[in-house]
Amino acid sequence: MGAFSEIDPIQLAVTASRQTLRAWASDVDARNRFPHESIEALRQLGLLTYFIPRASGGPTDFVTYCSIAAVLAEECLSTALIWAMHCQQVAILVDHGGPEHKHVLDEVERTGALVASVTTEAGKGGDLLTARAPLLPEDDRVRVRRVAPIVSYAEHAAFFLLTMRSAEDQHEHDVRLVLVAREDAGMTVTGDWNAMGARGTQSVPVTFDLVVDNNRVFKKPFRQIAVQTLIPAAHLGWSAVWYGAARGAFRRFVRQLRQPENKSRAQLQSDLFLSRLADLRVSLDLMDSMITQAAARIDSLRHSNADVASYENITLNISLNNVKIAVSRLAFEVVDRLVELCGLAQGYMKNTALDVERVFRDLRSATLMYHNDRLLGVNGKLILVENSGAEAIWRRPDGL
């Protein structure tokens, strides 16, 4: 596999995006299938190892991570989402895994194995910091029995990181993360993914029922893992993907307008058209600046080995949530307005060169993917205690 330490990984992503993701995105959507060719291209370029530090150097920072996600999403939102979600799980393993988790990173480096995320649960929905299904001791091992309503690329991942309640008699806020491997068996896909958009993510329902060694359970409480790594990586990675998808559609439209045969289009003489076009660019620049600023802030915490309390800072968490809320709305809005500007033939029809219709459907999932209502509810509470000296809301209700 390629080693991106010698080549700028953003440049590698540009190559993959333009050469492979662009070629397969429509087919992946139309046939409602996993983007094999595009993920294989990322695997070959070594991009699936992003976040794993390497002796020869190469970036592992959040700003570059977001740039890569956006570049990939310009051509295929599903592939970019899979890449970003996989990288989030890799980052967790790098930041919080013990020696017993190291073989997973070796497999990612050696074979480009994918790692998937299992946090959503029947009954509690997307609430990240709680889990209902308990870990059940069985002899000197532990049983993982859990229903997962939606697991992206479940049928193509070699490893899964699941949130579980620590024990039957423990509070649902006492969450632990557990590593499960496909080869443990006991994993059943129980349905399909016939969604409006993001079809390539193949986010299917799965039930897990298997027994693993105790050392598969991460020693750190999940709340710490989430606050330090998962929440920043998820909110910023997803946002970068949504922004990139909107930017891609916008760029394709602008490129088309610049073509010589379009120079005489009446639209280009219209002040209303031009100001609407410029308005979309305002939204794109807003998203870019929100993502980059937040990513740089996380990078500076990571570079200074900041403690957990720094990541629990209320203002930081409000702003991370706000990036996700704002970008999930704005990216969809940009493409919605692009449909108007492109018109019926180029904006509303399927399989045009601009692919606006597909991106519109893909981006409709953004507000639902960790529901904005949930984040707004959390932010409402955080705003009331911000700068008041109160403890971070991430703490358990019982104070532990």
Ligand SMILES: Cc1cc2nc3c(=O)[nH]c(=O)nc-3n(C[C@H](O)[C@H](O)[C@H](O)COP(=O)(O)OP(=O)(O)OC[C@H]3O[C@@H](n4cnc5c(N)ncnc54)[C@H](O)[C@@H]3O)c2cc1C
């Ligand atoms: C493309 C895609 C891929 C995904 N991949 C994965 C994956 O790999 N692994 C995984 O675990 N999950 C995954 N998810 C699930 C995702 O992360 C969310 O957990 C899920 O979308 C939330 O589902 P929900 O609608 O039950 O949301 P919930 O957040 O449970 O919301 C359900 C309803 O309750 C309302 N609601 C929730 N909270 C509040 C509140 N505080 N105030 C008012 N109303 C509220 C919402 O408006 C909504 O109508 C994916 C989702 C998508 C769209």
